[in-house]
Amino acid sequence: MKPAIIGKTATGFYTPAFLLKNLTLGNLYCFSTWIKIQGANSALIRASLKTENRTYNCIGTVLAKNGCWSFLKGGFVLDSPSNLALLLFQNSDDKDIDITIDSSSLQPFTDQEWRFNQQFMINTQRKRAVTIHVSDQQGNRLQGAAITINQVSKDFPFGSAIAHTILGNLPYQNWFVERFNAAVFENELKWYATEPDQGKTNYTLADQMLEFVRGHQIIARGHNIFWEDPKYTPAWVRNLAGPDLQSAVNSRIQSLMSKYKEEFIHWDVSNEMLHFDFYKQRLGPDATLHFYETAHQSDPLATLFMNEFNVVETCSDVKSTVDTYIERIRELERGGMYMDGIGLESHFTVPNLPLMRAVIDKLATLRLPIWLTEVDISSSVGKELQGVYLEQVLREGFSHPSVNGIMLWTALHPKGCYEMCLTDENFKNLPAGDVVDKLLKEWESGEMKGVTDEHGSYSFYGFLGEYKVNVGYGDRAANSTFSLPRSDETKHFSIHL
Numbered sequence: 444m445k446p447a448i449i450g451k452t453a454t455g456f457y458t459p460a461f462l463l464k465n466l467t468l469g470n471l472y473c474f475s476t477w478i479k480i481q482g483a484n485s486a487l488i489r490a491s492l493k494t495e496n497r498t499y500n501c502i503g504t505v506l507a508k509n510g511c512w513s514f515l516k517g518g519f520v521l522d523s524p525s526n527l528a529l530l531l532f533q534n535s536d537d538k539d540i541d542i543t544i545d546s547s548s549l550q551p552f553t554d555q556e557w558r559f560n561q562q563f564m565i566n567t568q569r570k571r572a573v574t575i576h577v578s579d580q581q582g583n584r585l586q587g588a589a590i591t592i593n594q595v596s597k598d599f600p601f602g603s604a605i606a607h608t609i610l611g612n613l614p615y616q617n618w619f620v621e622r623f624n625a626a627v628f629e630n631e632l633k634w635y636a637t638e639p640d641q642g643k644t645n646y647t648l649a650d651q652m653l654e655f656v657r658g659h660q661i662i663a664r665g666h667n668i669f670w671e672d673p674k675y676t677p678a679w680v681r682n683l684a685g686p687d688l689q690s691a692v693n694s695r696i697q698s699l700m701s702k703y704k705e706e707f708i709h710w711d712v713s714n715e716m717l718h719f720d721f722y723k724q725r726l727g728p729d730a731t732l733h734f735y736e737t738a739h740q741s742d743p744l745a746t747l748f749m750n751e752f753n754v755v756e757t758c759s760d761v762k763s764t765v766d767t768y769i770e771r772i773r774e775l776e777r778g779g780m781y782m783d784g785i786g787l788e789s790h791f792t793v794p795n796l797p798l799m800r801a802v803i804d805k806l807a808t809l810r811l812p813i814w815l816t817e818v819d820i821s822s823s824v825g826k827e828l829q830g831v832y833l834e835q836v837l838r839e840g841f842s843h844p845s846v847n848g849i850m851l852w853t854a855l856h857p858k859g860c861y862e863m864c865l866t867d868e869n870f871k872n873l874p875a876g877d878v879v880d881k882l883l884k885e886w887e888s889g890e891m892k893g894v895t896d897e898h899g900s901y902s903f904y905g906f907l908g909e910y911k912v913n914v915g916y917g918d919r920a921a922n923s924t925f926s927l928p929r930s931d932e933t934k935h936f937s938i939h940l
Contacts, residue, residue: 467521502518604627
């Protein structure tokens, strides 16, 4: 793909663009290019697309540095066909710089091709081949032995936010436990909830919610230690500064982390730090670094996350582009703190799946666990489209090999949910709930029955997790269990009768 148009600005700088012909409605387009800039030390380069009918303001970004090549990866899906479109690369702050592009690529995919690729990745990354060998105590292979296999738990964490409304609500609890193996507390661990008045901590609700998840062998994420948005910071904390604020911060970490040491698999340490910087303003540039260091010392086995919105949802938010996220992680690493996990909130309106994939691909180069931590679809699109778009997001997340878990932001309250509910107040599914139930069924190994072949073996592909196997041969029978963790190799498991 070569530039077809070079636009010259009033000050003499050049802006490259591509002329794209005959773009198809329904296709998913992935593109990439290498970019080099002159005229600034660094610049956020934004790719946009102009068709006859509308402008897609951002379909990919890269934080380019002067004098070196930077890789931009993005994509788009059209809502109407286009005979003639312009793919532009511009400085996001509109200042004039020279932009050079090279080795550009544009690849269209039909919806069927995209889904085929997703399914291929699920089959190769979320499932594994298993061969069960059945023999007698002398090692003789037994042909014709009857085998029944059931998956008893799933390896992939798929869950939802819960609120204190689940306490004492048996229908809600049963509904949740039947579906999910992971949970996150919507608000009950946040500072404003646990210490609304200075020195008066109250963990009663969080304790009761933790008892519920622990009692049903559900893992839980810790959300959150600090929230950088002053709107969600306790009023008394906003009135502190200097040593008093530092003391309160230290007390918060010590109180929370000592009480819940080794209880939560993750902690969102400094929530939404790319958009807000309350603590950085009050305590200096190393405030966040101190949070992570202290949290790690308090609970060394917990995985510490950044958690941010508008990273995979869009690239129009200049505060949270993929490179801004990566740069913040590297900044903390340079300070001596190694980040453990990448949290992508995933509050979508209309998903751009090629962009979502491009962003996760780039984040995956950091080789850190990636979780979609607060998935929902805006209520503005209506309940039917919430279901359609939710399925798109969940399939894209589950099929990406670098995504280690998915959490929905669907805690149920008497007046509904944050943006998207899975059910009504009587636990009757809404369209989004139908999607979740369908995918939960699709992404598990149902009961499998068969008989061993002439080699005394029975083979199948199963989703990663824990399995129970029952074998019968004549009047002999045996029961056993085995784990199926991720691996490229076939799992071999032997049973003696």
